[in-house]
Amino acid sequence: MNDIAIRVKGLGKLYRIGAKAERYQSLRDALVDALKAPFRRKEAVPTLWALKDVSFAVNHGEVLGIIGRNGAGKSTLLKILSRITDPTEGCAEIHGRVGSLLEIGTGFHPELTGRENIFLNGAILGMKKRDIERQFDAIVDFSEIGQFLDTPVKHYSSGMFMRLAFSVAAHLESDILMVDEVLAVGDAKFQKKCMGKMGDVAAKGRTVLFVSHNMAAIQRLCRTGLYLDAGRINYCGSASEAVARYQKAFVSDGAAVPDERSVREGDIRFIRWETIRADPLLPPHSCQSRDQVVFKFTLVSRRRVNEAAVLFAVWSLDGTLLLAAGSRDQGREPFDIQEGTHSVLVRTRLPLKAGLYQLDISLYASGLGQLDRWTAEPRLNVLPRLDTQLAESWHGLLNEEVGIDLVE
Amino acid sequence: MSSVESKTGDARTDRVFFIEPAQGRLSLKLLELWEARELLFFLVWRDLKVRYKQTVLGAAWAILQPVMTMVVFSVFFGRLAKVPSDGLPYPVFVFTALLPWQLFAYALTESSNSLVGNQNLLSKVYFPRLVFPLAPLLAGLVDFTIAFVVLLALMAFYGIVPTLAILTLPLLVLLAILTAMAVGLWLSALNVQYRDVRYTIPFLTQFWLLATPIAYSSSLVPEPWRALLGLNPMAGVVEGFRWALLGKGGGSVSQLVISTAIVGILLIGGLVYFHRMERTFADRV
Numbered sequence: 224m225n226d227i228a229i230r231v232k233g234l235g236k237l238y239r240i241g242a243k244a245e246r247y248q249s250l251r252d253a254l255v256d257a258l259k260a261p262f263r264r265k266e267a268v269p270t271l272w273a274l275k276d277v278s279f280a281v282n283h284g285e286v287l288g289i290i291g292r293n294g295a296g297k298s299t300l301l302k303i304l305s306r307i308t309d310p311t312e313g314c315a316e317i318h319g320r321v322g323s324l325l326e327i328g329t330g331f332h333p334e335l336t337g338r339e340n341i342f343l344n345g346a347i348l349g350m351k352k353r354d355i356e357r358q359f360d361a362i363v364d365f366s367e368i369g370q371f372l373d374t375p376v377k378h379y380s381s382g383m384f385m386r387l388a389f390s391v392a393a394h395l396e397s398d399i400l401m402v403d404e405v406l407a408v409g410d411a412k413f414q415k416k417c418m419g420k421m422g423d424v425a426a427k428g429r430t431v432l433f434v435s436h437n438m439a440a441i442q443r444l445c446r447t448g449l450y451l452d453a454g455r456i457n458y459c460g461s462a463s464e465a466v467a468r469y470q471k472a473f474v475s476d477g478a479a480v481p482d483e484r485s486v487r488e489g490d491i492r493f494i495r496w497e498t499i500r501a502d503p504l505l506p507p508h509s510c511q512s513r514d515q516v517v518f519k520f521t522l523v524s525r526r527r528v529n530e531a532a533v534l535f536a537v538w539s540l541d542g543t544l545l546l547a548a549g550s551r552d553q554g555r556e557p558f559d560i561q562e563g564t565h566s567v568l569v570r571t572r573l574p575l576k577a578g579l580y581q582l583d584i585s586l587y588a589s590g591l592g593q594l595d596r597w598t599a600e601p602r603l604n605v606l607p608r609l610d611t612q613l614a615e616s617w618h619g620l621l622n623e624e625v626g627i628d629l630v631e
Numbered sequence: 632m633s634s635v636e637s638k639t640g641d642a643r644t645d646r647v648f649f650i651e652p653a654q655g656r657l658s659l660k661l662l663e664l665w666e667a668r669e670l671l672f673f674l675v676w677r678d679l680k681v682r683y684k685q686t687v688l689g690a691a692w693a694i695l696q697p698v699m700t701m702v703v704f705s706v707f708f709g710r711l712a713k714v715p716s717d718g719l720p721y722p723v724f725v726f727t728a729l730l731p732w733q734l735f736a737y738a739l740t741e742s743s744n745s746l747v748g749n750q751n752l753l754s755k756v757y758f759p760r761l762v763f764p765l766a767p768l769l770a771g772l773v774d775f776t777i778a779f780v781v782l783l784a785l786m787a788f789y790g791i792v793p794t795l796a797i798l799t800l801p802l803l804v805l806l807a808i809l810t811a812m813a814v815g816l817w818l819s820a821l822n823v824q825y826r827d828v829r830y831t832i833p834f835l836t837q838f839w840l841l842a843t844p845i846a847y848s849s850s851l852v853p854e855p856w857r858a859l860l861g862l863n864p865m866a867g868v869v870e871g872f873r874w875a876l877l878g879k880g881g882g883s884v885s886q887l888v889i890s891t892a893i894v895g896i897l898l899i900g901g902l903v904y905f906h907r908m909e910r911t912f913a914d915r916v
Binding site: 238302303305306307308309310311312313314315316317318321323325326329330334335338342343346347348349351352373465 | 649650651669670673677680684685751752757758839910911913914
């Protein structure tokens with residue numbers, strides 16, 4: 224057996240779109256069409272390639288993240304690979320048993336109890352009865368539904384329902400697992416657990432195809448990434464590059480970054496930056512949207528400077544100044560800087576939508592003006608929050624909590 | 632939990648699937664169907680469980696339905712219209728025919744709506760599509776078995792002792808199931824594309840009920856035409872039931888042969904049509 228788990232060649236899927244395909248055809252329409260047919264030239268039915276010329280290969284044990292906008296063909300790809308629907312052209316070759324999870328809780332019946340649904344759903348996902356029995360306790364433990372095991376699931380809270388559904392799915396033991404955006408489940412704590420479980424699955428050497436809008440999850444779980452754009456492969460390679468390209472595509476293409484006027488060769492300058500991360504799993508130059516974050520800028524000085532102030536700014540890639548704050552107007556005493564290496568810590572909270580941002584830091588001293596201004600490299604990667612659906616945060620610049628209540 | 636998983640975690644099945652655009656190839660994927668037998672069992676179990684959970688009377692419905700119909704038929708056709716019943720007590724005469732009929736009607740209706748009714752599964756999970764129309768057939772058998780006990784009681788009440796012919800009963804039940812399956816395959820696949828089918832089914836079963844010698848006997852039909860009644864496979868089944876259990880009836884061997892042949896043709900056609908359409912179910916439903 225070779226090492227290839229999935230090989231896809233020139234896969235394409237054509238959908239007919241427009242009024243006809245949207246609603247199911249009634250027999251009358253079909254009869255009328257058949258009668259009219261001889262008297263009419265063939266109308267061109269509007270079509271759409273949901274997937275076109277898609278070729279790639281996945282090795283055994285590889286965890287491939289699939290990203291792209293809504294409608295880019297991610298789900299169609301998984302549907303074809305899990306044999307739910309047929310490709311229009313091209314072919315795929317799959318070595319091993321496939322378990323696919325296009326939706327969690329598929330086939331759950333509200334009238335049945337949690338226990339009964341575990342068996343039903345397990346069977347639907349392709350598990351054998353004895354496998355379900357063997358894993359039963361693990362599934363129940365993981366779902367944390369405890370005493371409600373014998374309650375019909377229609378009485379469950381939506382959180383409990385999702386937890387149970389995810390637990391069954393998480394214990395699916397196929398060689399190849401295809402997962403479509405199912406991690407946005409339950410509260411933050413359970414999500415962490417889900418991520419952990421997915422990490423376990425990946426670590427066990429199983430092949431995983433993972434579709435998500437959650438870039439943080441993709442970057443944590445996957446080494447390789449596939450970026451689909453309008454049904455075609457835009458990029459296939461390392462996960463971080465795929466994510467970077469995807470995010471770049473979202474931010475305006477014209478990268479009118481703040482002008483680079485910094486005096487890089489000066490005797491006092493910023494040389495690097497990083498985030499002081501609470502979560503070591505986060506990539507180094509990133510933060511999670513809306514979380515408290517500390518940026519550490521390293522400043523090297525070959526001389527003494529008295530009464531200095533720092534100005535910190537965040538820009539969007541299209542050159543909009545999003546945030547600017549000076550140490551002085553934030554109420555800090557002026558700094559006296561000695562010769563040597565210093566760290567400038569910037570504490571803040573960025574309620575920005577996910578994407579790449581430009582940090583900008585400069586140093587001033589009274590009487591001397593600007594000593595250094597640095598357009599920080601690399602850029603800051605703001606990751607979407609695990610507890611919100613990313614799609615929602617694409618609208619607008621900010622990703623901030625909004626309380627909306629109905630008051631009688 | 633992880634210790635158990637690691638045991639099987641590495642075991643790769645050496646199976647290769649090829650995914651290609653639909654071609655004319657005809658394979659019914661029987662191996663796959665066999666592998667899905669547990670799922671089939673669970674779907675049958677789900678249907679029964681849900682049906683009985685949501686109703687107050689539960690499994691009693693399996694008995695009540697045919698019994699009520701029998702009472703109504705006995706009063707109107709047996710008592711008032713005095714429909715001849717081949718010398719048998721009318722209630723037994725009609726009940727014996729109603730049992731396979733109800734099995735058939737239930738199986739046909741549920742099977743025809745099975746794909747549309749399981750839309751969610753159809754578009755989100757893959758397993759052999761044949762499982763959908765098959766599950767209701769088996770669920771119907773459970774109801775049939777329950778109601779069969781009533782029939783035995785009724786026969787005992789009228790002092791009817793079945794002959795050895797009762798041994799052919801499983802074959803007749805099979806014929807009823809296959810008839811439902813044959814028509815169910817056609818209708819379920821058509822239903823995906825044309826939702827009109829759903830509304831046609833109640834009408835179809837009603838019409839079919841009248842065309843089947845349930846309330847009356849085949850012997851009402853003049854001799855040369857009687858074998859033609861077998862064009863309706865359920866006629867063969869129903870008269871076969873009467874012969875197997877009660878030892879009498881207006882059926883004939885030629886009728887049964889014609890019925891079987893018709894079912895065979897319908898079934899093969901249904902399987903081919905279903906197979907041809909199944910690749911598009913997920914896109915169309």
